[in-house]
Each structure stands twice: as C-alpha cells, then as structure tokens.
Amino acid sequence: MTDYYDGPRSGIANYGGVPHVFESLFWDMQGVPDVFLLQPLDDETFQLAMEDWTIWCRWERAFHSGQTTIDTHPALPADRARHNELASILEPRLRIQPEKAQRLRGTFDILRKPADSARAPTTSAHWVVAWMPDENAAFSNDRSIPPSSHAP
Numbered sequence: 001m002t003d004y005y006d007g008p009r010s011g012i013a014n015y016g017g018v019p020h021v022f023e024s025l026f027w028d029m030q031g032v033p034d035v036f037l038l039q040p041l042d043d044e045t046f047q048l049a050m051e052d053w054t055i056w057c058r059w060e061r062a063f064h065s066g067q068t069t070i071d072t073h074p075a076l077p078a079d080r081a082r083h084n085e086l087a088s089i090l091e092p093r094l095r096i097q098p099e100k101a102q103r104l105r106g107t108f109d110i111l112r113k114p115a116d117s118a119r120a121p122t123t124s125a126h127w128v129v130a131w132m133p134d135e136n137a138a139f140s141n142d143r144s145i146p147p148s149s150h151a152p
C-alpha cells in the first residue's frame with residue numbers, strides 16, 4: 001500500500017491472480033465500497049516495487065523500535081540511494097493510464113492485526129481486498145466526475 005487516508009488509496013494488490021496497481025477515485029459514499037482504477041503490472045515492475053517495499057519495511061521497523069528518526073523517512077541511510085533509484089524507475093511505471101485501466105469497487109479489511117496494534121508498524125497488518133464490478137464503469141473512466149453525475 002503506497003497511500004492510506006481513511007482506508008487504502010493506492011498501492012499494489014492481487015486481482016485475478018495477477019498483481020495490479022490500484023488507485024482510489026475518492027468517490028466515497030457511506031455504505032458503498034470505494035471505486036478504484038486497476039491496471040496489471042509486469043513482473044519486472046512488481047519485483048522492483050517489492051524491493052522498494054522491503055526498504056520501506058526496514059525503515060518502519062527501525063523507526064518503531066527507536067533505531068532511527070522520522071528525519072530518515074522513508075528509507076534508512078544505508079538504503080537511501082537504492083530507494084531513490086527505485087522511486088525514479090517506479091514512478092512512471094506505477095502511474096495508471098485510465099484508458100487502459102479497469103474500474104472496480106473494492107473493500108479492504110485487515111485480515112490480521114499485530115498484537116500491539118497501537119504501536120506496531122502498519123506493515124504488521126495483513127490486508128485482504130474484495131474486488132467487485134462497478135455498476136457505473138460503462139459510463140466513463142473520467143476521474144474528475146463521479147459516476148452518479150453521468151447521464152445514463
């Protein structure tokens with residue numbers, strides 16, 4: 001997960017047995033699953049993203065155990081150069097192209113929380129997502145207009 005605000009907003013998740021990059025459209029309606037754009041990832045991009053995730057997890061564990069400060073965020077000094085290199089490679093590869101993406105609704109739940117969830121790193125939580133069709137997906141992939149405002 002690369003962004004979280006009142007729930008997962010972007011990251012990488014499994015859909016149909018294939019890693020996909022996902023991004024929330026922020027069309028939150030109470031009681032209705034959020035709408036996301038999903039686009040499949042190639043294996044090389046997925047492996048690079050997992051390497052960067054490992055760097056992040058090392059930083060987060062060190063931060064929560066008091067071995068580093070927020071000033072080093074998001075990578076430990078020993079990992080900084082590689083993180084910066086990965087970030088420049090991944091940024092264009094993880095950018096969703098709306099015309100090539102699927103639009104789905106998704107519900108994320110924490111499958112397992114760490115024992116001490118108040119102090120534990122977010123990487124200690126194990127998430128699961130249920131993807132379902134978006135009934136308004138046929139209208140548009142235009143991310144600037146909520147589907148409810150499209151004419152049928």
